[in-house]
Structure formats: C-alpha cells, structure tokens
Amino acid sequence: ETGVTQTPRHLVMGMTNKKSLKCEQHLGHNAMYWYKQSAKKPLELMFVYSLEERVENNSVPSRFSPECPNSSHLFLHLHTLQPEDSALYLCASSQRRIVTDTQYFGPGTRLTVL
Amino acid sequence: AQTVTQSQPEMSVQEAETVTLSCTYDTSENNYYLFWYKQPPSRQMILVIRQEAYKQQNATENRFSVNFQKAAKSFSLKISDSQLGDTAMYFCAFMNQGGKLIFGQGTELSVKP
Numbered sequence: 001e002t003g004v005t006q007t008p009r010h011l012v013m014g015m016t017n018k019k020s021l022k023c024e025q026h027l028g029h030n031a032m033y034w035y036k037q038s039a040k041k042p043l044e045l046m047f048v049y050s051l052e053e054r055v056e057n058n059s060v061p062s063r064f065s066p067e068c069p070n071s072s073h074l075f076l077h078l079h080t081l082q083p084e085d086s087a088l089y090l091c092a093s094s095q096r097r098i099v100t101d102t103q104y105f106g107p108g109t110r111l112t113v114l
Numbered sequence: 115a116q117t118v119t120q121s122q123p124e125m126s127v128q129e130a131e132t133v134t135l136s137c138t139y140d141t142s143e144n145n146y147y148l149f150w151y152k153q154p155p156s157r158q159m160i161l162v163i164r165q166e167a168y169k170q171q172n173a174t175e176n177r178f179s180v181n182f183q184k185a186a187k188s189f190s191l192k193i194s195d196s197q198l199g200d201t202a203m204y205f206c207a208f209m210n211q212g213g214k215l216i217f218g219q220g221t222e223l224s225v226k227p
Contacts, residue, residue: 031213040219041219042118042205042216042217042218042219042220043205043217045214045215056214088157090159092159094213096213097213098213099145099146099147099209099210099211099212099213100147101213102147102149102161102164103215104161105151105158105159105160106158107156107157107158108157108158108159110157
C-alpha cells in the first residue's frame with residue numbers, strides 16, 4: 001500500500017446530500033491533516049489531528065465535520081455544502097505535529113458541488 | 115504573519131535545460147523548515163526537497179537543489195537536466211515552530227520537448 005490513500009478520487013454531490021471523504025495512512029504516523037485546495041489559491045489547512053485528538057480547526061464551517069477514529073484513518077463528513085466548496089481536498093500525515101516532521105500527502109478527492 | 119510568496123505563476127523550460135523557481139518567505143522565527151512540493155496533473159503532492167533553516171549547506175536531491183539565503187529569506191529551487199516528467203505545479207512551503215505548513219501559490223512549470 002502506498003503511504004497515504006484517499007477515497008473516493010472524484011465526488012459529485014448536490015447541496016442537500018451527505019457524503020464522506022476517507023483518508024488512510026500506512027506510515028505509522030500520529031498526526032493527520034485535511035487541506036482544501038481551490039483554483040489559484042494556496043492550500044488552506046482545515047483540520048489537524050494529533051494522536052486522534054483534534055488540535056486545530058481553522059474557522060471551517062460546520063458543514064464540514066472531521067472524524068479521526070484511530071491514528072491511521074481520517075474522515076471528512078460533508079453535509080449541505082455550497083457550490084463554493086467545490087475544490088480538491090487533500091489529506092496529509094506526519095510522524096508528529098512538530099517542525100521537524102515532514103508531511104506526506106494523499107492524491108486528493110476532487111469534489112464538485114452542484 | 116508568516117507568508118510564502120512565489121512570484122512566478124508560470125514558467126517553461128526546454129527539455130535537458132536548467133530552470134530556477136523562486137520563493138521568498140516572511141517569518142520572525144529562527145528555527146523552521148522549508149520545502150518544495152511537486153503536484154503533477156495526477157494531483158499527488160510529492161515532496162521534492164526540504165531544507166532545515168539552521169543548516170547553511172544547501173539541500174540537494176539528484177537533479178534538484180536549492181539556494182537557501184536565510185538573511186534574504188529566499189529559497190529557490192533549481193532543476194537541472196529538466197525532463198518531461200518534471201511538468202507540474204511546484205509549491206514552496208514553510209513549516210513554523212508549531213508544525214504548521216504554509217504554502218505559496220505555486221508555479222506551474224512546463225517542460226517542452
């Protein structure tokens with residue numbers, strides 16, 4: 001298995017749907033991240049989990065709900081999204097959430113909200 | 115505020131030639147890390163190279179090397195002997211002491227045959 005995997009790779013949903021994005025890391029890391037990548041903008045950090053505890057939430061709307069059931073899995077639950085939420089959602093992991101530890105990324109989920 | 119600036123939205127280079135991508139950053143911290151990530155059309159964000167701020171020696175990884183100028187807060191990436199597979203978006207990133215990774219807006223590099 002490659003380091004960080006994400007499913008699905010593509011997702012189209014209506015504004016009233018509920019869906020979930022899944023991330024799994026096979027690197028034995030203890031920190032996991034969700035990023036949003038919109039066109040022509042830098043990556044935006046959404047959530048950080050360290051040892052399964054949420055340690056950062058960067059003013060993300062409540063229609064995005066993260067879940068980290070164990071150190072290998074991270075979910076992003078989506079409900080009543082808006083068209084402006086269409087973006088590439090990237091998951092990353094690192095050994096710990098400290099300056100010396102490199103983050104490794106998954107391939108992303110391309111989300112389109114109709 | 116800590117920021118990363120990539121002033122070249124797009125660049126192109128002929129295959130086998132050398133290209134340099136620019137990056138500047140702003141921080142008051144003294145101990146931090148800098149990264150270049152590559153994102154090809156497949157969208158996978160791949161680590162290219164990383165530099166520790168307290169190391170004066172520039173990092174190298176095969177055809178990739180950096181020119182790290184700490185006083186100038188500059189961190190450029192040089193790609194030698196460019197290959198078609200180097201075509202990608204390149205992101206410069208800064209990791210602060212709190213472990214937060216801050217990205218620039220990216221430079222889209224096209225390698226032409």
